[in-house]
Every structure is written in C-alpha cells, then in structure tokens.
Amino acid sequence: MIEATRSEQPAAATELVQVTPSGDMLGAEITGIDVAAGFDETALMTVRDAVLRHSLVVLRDQNLSPAEQLAFTNRMGEVRPAPPPADGAHITSVPDYPQLLVVSNIVEDGRPVGISDAGLLWHSDTCFQAKPELFVTLYALEIPVRDGVALGDTRYVSTPGAYDALDAKTKERIDKLRVVQSYIYHMDKLERLGILTRSQLTEEQRRNTVELSHPLVRTHPITGRKLLYINEAFSDRIEGMPEEESRELLDELLVHITREDFMTRHHWQAGDLLIWDNCATQHLATFDYGTLRRRLHRCGTVGPIPV
C-alpha cells in the first residue's frame, strides 16, 4: 500500500512523498524527502502522520549535519534539552550539540566517542523520567558491514498492538495499575546480568535519582490508543502489589510484548534517518558487530506526563 502526498512547494525539495508500510505490525519507509534540502509543512504533516500511523519510519539516503538533524527533530516537536547529569545517565553528546547523543562503539584516542551499550534490553527511551520523550530521531553515520551484510539491526515492537492482543480479563486486571520505572533498577539489572559496561551509580547518584511511577496501561497522547507501558530494562515493580505477584505479572506481560507478531526489524544503512513514536514502541539493539565501527546520533522531543 502506498499513501501519497504532493507537496505544493518547494518543488525541488519535495517531489512526490510516498509512505510504504513495512508489512509488519509497525514500520514504514518514506521516500521523496531530502531533509537537508528542506521541505514544506505538507511534507512535514505526512511524516508526522506516518510516524503516528506506523510508529516507526525511515527516510533513507539522508545527508545530515548535527544542526540539520536538530532542526528536523524540532519540527517534530520541542526538542528535549540535554538531560541533567543528576539522572545518573552516562551521556556523550555531539560537540556543541548537547541535545544530540552519540550512540557508538568507536574509541578515539583511548576515549569512547559515544555510549556503546544503549539498547541492551528492551526499552522505551527515558521512560524513567517524569516526561518521557515522545518522538526520537536516530541518524546513521557509520553502519558496520561484514561480507556485504549490514549488522547491528534494531528491533521494535508495537506497544498498542501488544495491548490490543490481551484478553479482556487481563486488560481489566491491569487497567488501573502503576509501575515504578527506575534507572537504578536498570543499572542494577545490567550489573546482575554481567553486561554493565559503564560505571555503576555512585551512592550520591543513587540518592539523587528520583524513582517515579507511570500507568502500566498508558493512553497515547495523540492517537488515544491504549498501550502497554512497561519494559524489561526499567520496569521495577507494580505499586502496591506484593513483590512476587508483581514480578510474575510483569514477567508474563514482558514475554507477551516481545512476541514476533508485534515486531519489526530495522536493517540499517548509513544515511538512514529513523523516526519513532517512543510511546507506541519499545526497541532492542543487536550487538553482532564486535569492533566494527558503528555511529549514530539520536535526538528526542519532550513528551507529556503519561496518563
């Protein structure tokens, strides 16, 4: 299926914009937009609509400076300022662009240029914050290739799709529950699993890290769809529920969310600009490329308090 929009101007920058769904529950490719060349409001509306409809879209063959990625993300929504160091996150940003995080395994002059362990576990970005990001852009500068095959895919699942597939009894049981989303839980879990590669939180960082809860069943702020808002990386416990029962229920739902039929897999190419709805998805990176170079820049927009 192809959804097409003809933009009125400028003709050179925006030809026929086409949205081609991936065929999976989520994901689509948009062609006909060269972000760096500029595009009009009609094309922007097409992109926003496609992201909301398909939760994840890719624009291939882009050539973006950090300023251009930042400006594009700003048109999707107000860009989230650089996170304060007090949240305990290990942040490495593009020089002069604190809003753009570097996701990379590259080490230059003995120093990592970016965060190398993002996406080890299924997660929705910044869900441990009061106002988690709504849209995220991730731009691929260097993608590892071995024997002609691109590596380091990212998998995404549809959280409204996972909610819709639950039976009525489960929906009723989880309807009013709230879940503690915790950065401390995340760091401790990575350590427990033996995959923590950044420094563990200091006692002071632990004391300064605010733990908060969000609804387990969240309503999307724009589409109004209900969705499952828990993930294996950050979701610690259900508020007010005995620990064992809470763990059992969360684990059961976490297995459900990552079913293949709710999933799509993004095969990266350098020049890909990926945009996702961070409320309607969660994602997992694939670490199959060893020391082959991989570098992406990410930027997110401010979202509302989850309800």
Ligand code: SIN
């Ligand atoms: C992330 O989890 O935010 C990064 C995903 C990736 O590196 O593929």
